[in-house]
Amino acid sequence: MSLERRISLVTLGVSDVARSTEFYARLGWSKSSASNDNVTFIQLKGVALGLFSRASLAEDAHVEDTPPGFSGVTLAYNVSSEIGVDAVVKFAVSCGAKLVKAPEKVFWGGYSGYVADPDGHLWEIAFNPFFPLDEHGHVVLPD
CATH class of the missing domain: 3.10.180.10 (2,3-Dihydroxybiphenyl 1,2-Dioxygenase, domain 1)
Structure with a gap:
């Protein structure tokens, strides 16, 4: 088995989904109808961007939510x-x-x-x- 060489979705853990959604909207990027109050999805060329609560993203991944800093x-x-x-x-x-x-x-x-x-x-x-x-x-x- 091998994986196709692609990324489907990049999800950013954000402190305020609404604020981040507004920021990306100012860049001219529209949210998808698949979005809701807890998560925003934005269709990009060849990949989608997700904006999700940082704490919820950490919980979903079963990792500790560490203070902001360079995430790598x-x-x-x-x-x-x-x-x-x-x-x-x-x-x-x-x-x-x-x-x-x-x-x-x-x-x-x-x-x-x-x-x-x-x-x-x-x-x-x-x-x-x-x-x-x-x-x-x-x-x-x-x-």
Whole structure:
């Protein structure tokens, strides 16, 4: 048996589902009708984003809910140019994201910056010349 190379859903444990839903709505992302007061689902290209109470998510996973800090998870939003990175970072900040790292050329040959959503989840906004985007904006990784 092997698993298909895909991610179906990324769920973020958030402190306030309504506040986080509003933040992502300001980015222009609409919640699905599958959402309810306890969880928001947002259809993205090729994957769905879930916003769920951090405490409830920890309980569901049977792990301890530790104080906020770096969780070891980042989400990436790739664009097709350095100018695109600058524009997306500026837009995200205007929607309430916190600038964590201003966009800059990075050691691996691309250009990226980091923003955090209201719960501190890190989003890397990146231009990676080695991972082109297809006509739908999906990253195309080499075989």
